[in-house]
Amino acid sequence: MADVGIVGAGFIGLASAGWLMRDGHRVTLFDPSGVAQGASFGNAGTFAPYGCIPVNNPSVFRDLPRFLLSNTSPFRMRWGYLPHLLPWLARFMLSSTQRRYEASAGALAALLAQAQAGYAPLLEEPELAKFVRPRECLYLYSSGASFDASRASLDLREQLGVSFEVLRGEDVRELEPSLAPIFERAVLFSNSWHFSDPQAYLRTLHDTLAARGLKLERKSVNGISSAPDGVALTTDDGMSRHFDHVVIATGARSAKLAEQCGDRVPLDTERGYHVRYRGASQLISRPCGWAERGFYMTPMEDGIRVAGTVELGGFTETRNRSLIDLLTFSSKRALPGLQQPDSTWLGFRPSLPDGVPVLGRASGNERVIYAFGHQHLGLTLAGVTGRIVADLVARRDSSTGALLDLSRYAPTRF
Numbered sequence: 001m002a003d004v005g006i007v008g009a010g011f012i013g014l015a016s017a018g019w020l021m022r023d024g025h026r027v028t029l030f031d032p033s034g035v036a037q038g039a040s041f042g043n044a045g046t047f048a049p050y051g052c053i054p055v056n057n058p059s060v061f062r063d064l065p066r067f068l069l070s071n072t073s074p075f076r077m078r079w080g081y082l083p084h085l086l087p088w089l090a091r092f093m094l095s096s097t098q099r100r101y102e103a104s105a106g107a108l109a110a111l112l113a114q115a116q117a118g119y120a121p122l123l124e125e126p127e128l129a130k131f132v133r134p135r136e137c138l139y140l141y142s143s144g145a146s147f148d149a150s151r152a153s154l155d156l157r158e159q160l161g162v163s164f165e166v167l168r169g170e171d172v173r174e175l176e177p178s179l180a181p182i183f184e185r186a187v188l189f190s191n192s193w194h195f196s197d198p199q200a201y202l203r204t205l206h207d208t209l210a211a212r213g214l215k216l217e218r219k220s221v222n223g224i225s226s227a228p229d230g231v232a233l234t235t236d237d238g239m240s241r242h243f244d245h246v247v248i249a250t251g252a253r254s255a256k257l258a259e260q261c262g263d264r265v266p267l268d269t270e271r272g273y274h275v276r277y278r279g280a281s282q283l284i285s286r287p288c289g290w291a292e293r294g295f296y297m298t299p300m301e302d303g304i305r306v307a308g309t310v311e312l313g314g315f316t317e318t319r320n321r322s323l324i325d326l327l328t329f330s331s332k333r334a335l336p337g338l339q340q341p342d343s344t345w346l347g348f349r350p351s352l353p354d355g356v357p358v359l360g361r362a363s364g365n366e367r368v369i370y371a372f373g374h375q376h377l378g379l380t381l382a383g384v385t386g387r388i389v390a391d392l393v394a395r396r397d398s399s400t401g402a403l404l405d406l407s408r409y410a411p412t413r414f
């Protein structure tokens with residue numbers, strides 16, 4: 001039994017805590033904002049085992065210039081951030097060639113294939129399982145041409161083991177009658193589901209683990225160094241703590257801590273937004289994504305959450321009004337029964353330029369384990385990530401280790 005410190009209490013930190021505690025370890029979480037406050041707070045809530053197609057794919061060479069200049073595009077750039085972003089962007093473009101895109105898709109698919117099993121121990125208790133809504137996600141296309149353009153990526157999904165059904169407009173209307181009759185085609189993804197309230201789920205997971213001994217310290221970790229037989233963490237109050245192992249699960253903010261552990265990782269953020277329509281959940285029965293507009297509408301406990309878009313622009317809290325407007329007018333066009341959103345949110349996805357997370361040991365200290373960079377899939381991949389973290393701490397490669405070649409997720413791959 002070891003003492004393990006986890007930095008970051010989002011989906012990845014909490015899932016890692018769950019798996020580590022199954023192995024009997026004593027776990028302490030560090031997060032100044034408490035549980036589920038980062039990107040984990042406001043995501044679309046979908047468990048998306050079909051999500052193996054990364055944003056870096058060959059279509060960016062064709063679509064990026066149009067995307068960046070159109071005001072109905074869900075993909076934007078804060079131009080003032082461009083000089084800072086250039087090295088990331090160059091790597092992103094290089095990762096979008098057919099060969100590298102397929103490698104990224106394969107690496108994601110290998111994780112996604114175990115994503116459901118990864119959640120099993122995190123959904124065991126009825127008070128956790130009650131947040132799962134087992135309704136398959138529907139991905140909508142308002143034009144036949146854009147559906148045709150997505151054919152190659154659907155074929156790749158199929159090759160990588162994703163199963164789905166292609167629907168016509170009339171099938172969509174039968175399935176979700178409140179949707180406007182503007183969708184020509186759709187894809188219904190098997191084995192997908194969503195959380196009715198991702199934040200409440202994580203809080204409940206935290207409370208369940210806390211009852212078994214998990215500790216949460218509301219402190220920021222600003223220093224990490226090697227100590228005899230372990231790792232020392234320094235927190236913002238100047239205190240130092242010693243652990244046998246440390247997990248870095250600080251989402252989009254992980255690069256600085258990784259650098260202290262000997263790894264320069266090109267982590268940046270894809271900013272995303274949500275707007276919420278309180279009390280409108282009865283309009284749809286499942287997450288409905290609109291492909292051309294880059295968002296999901298998910299029926300949740302407190303209303304419909306419309307979440308998505310990608311904005312490259314760093315960590316400023318300043319919100320892009322036109323993206324919030326895009327989410328609002330597009331969701332009302334898709335679901336005419338919606339009234340006015342009552343709240344909005346900006347979140348920071350942790351994104352590597354090749355769309356693949358960093359999972360593995362730090363170069364400077366093998367007792368430090370990285371678990372960050374899950375981009376659009378952190379909720380989906382939380383369970384399998386926790387399992388990999390626990391395997392690494394236990395030096396066990398019997399479960400995920402034997403099935404996964406972890407070198408694909410190494411911090412040194414760049």
Ligand SMILES: Cc1cc2nc3c(=O)[nH]c(=O)nc-3n(C[C@H](O)[C@H](O)[C@H](O)COP(=O)(O)OP(=O)(O)OC[C@H]3O[C@@H](n4cnc5c(N)ncnc54)[C@H](O)[C@@H]3O)c2cc1C
Pocket residue numbers: 007008009010011012013030031032033034035036037038039040041042043044045046047048219220221222249250251252253271272273274307308309347348349350371372373374375376377378379380381
């Ligand atoms: C609009 C949007 C929609 C999305 N929809 C989905 C979806 O439907 N399905 C899906 O699978 N994924 C989705 N995602 C992605 C998903 O939300 C993220 O990948 C996931 O939340 C990342 O989790 P995390 O635990 O790595 O990071 P976070 O949730 O960001 O947590 C990191 C935590 O680390 C803490 N921290 C940072 N620095 C320090 C430090 N120095 N010391 C201590 N603590 C620190 C932060 O306070 C934060 O709480 C979406 C994201 C967005 C933005």
